[in-house]
Amino acid sequence: MRYTTLNNNEIIPNLGTGTYRISPTDAERSVEHALKSGYQLVDTANVYLNEKAVGRAIKNSGVNRSEIFLTSKIWPTDYKYEKAKQAIEDTLNRLGVDYLDLMLLHQPVGDYLGAWKAMEEAVSTGKIKVIGLSNFTGPELDKVITEGTIKPAVVQVECHPYFQQKELKAKLAKDNIALEAWYPLGSADKDLLAEPIFTELASKYNKSVVQIILHWHVQTGNIVIPGSKNPAHIDSNLDIFDFELTAAELAQISQLDKGKRFFNLPKWMHRLFLLARVNYDKQA
Secondary structure (H helix, E strand, O other): OOEEEOOOOOEEEOEEEEOOOOOHHHHHHHHHHHHHHOOOEEEOOHHHOOHHHHHHHHHHHOOOHHHOEEEEEEOHHHOOHHHHHHHHHHHHHHHOOOOEEEEEEOOOOOOHHHHHHHHHHHHHOOOEEEEEEEOOOOHHHHHHHHHOOOOOOEEEEEOEOOEOOHHHHHHHHOOOOEEEEEOOOOOOOHHHHOOHHHHHHHHHHOOOHHHHHHHHHHHOOOEEOOEOOOHHHHHHHHOOOOOOOOHHHHHHHHOOOOOOOOOOOOHHHHHHHHHOOOOHHHOO
16 A cells, blocks of 8 residues: 655555445445455545445454544535534444544535534544545635635545646645545546557556556555445455556656546536435435
């Protein structure tokens, strides 16, 4: 495993397992398998409706809690200060843990500054070690950085070889903020996975194309959280640390950047986040 030291001196693994779009039953199985296989970073969220399952997986894995870097997120419906305070408590209860290693605000809408204040207080009481943002890239990111007492340590965004987030990474570097990549494989886009440079490198290093891309993320400084419910894929995703891409190979991959997103959220949908009602307590 490789690690990144964050701007508050906490250490995060560079590779973890994600649980987006994974049912509670599958999340419990996949996270337990991942932890037993050597993963240390687990990513979930209130809105994924699988926090309870992740909590069971952590307990059943037998892995010491101190060896797990656990992440969850607050949904915009809980962004007001008091609601965010309660959302933090509810997440801890659903996961069955005393603290979170990382909590993120999930989307840049609503009273995110109120929620940020609640997370800052949770840091001061030891309920959260690290706080950050998910999908904040513009003025909202700037506002949190300038108006918050604690700077974000992690910003989680869509990032893959077709959408490398070069400008954002340069911006984050000024405050030593780490980039964490969701959709690290471009939502398994067939064209991306068939790029000649990846098939060539897979042959050269005796790896799969997926392993080459995940290693590229880590070697270029990204934290990456691929999700899978397939035990073989989970194991394969972890086997990426025994080779290094050359400078020339990294340059070739850099040229693949098209600024192409695979998840486009219309602005009008952001308003729906403020109207959404999610019954977290009914999750399995």
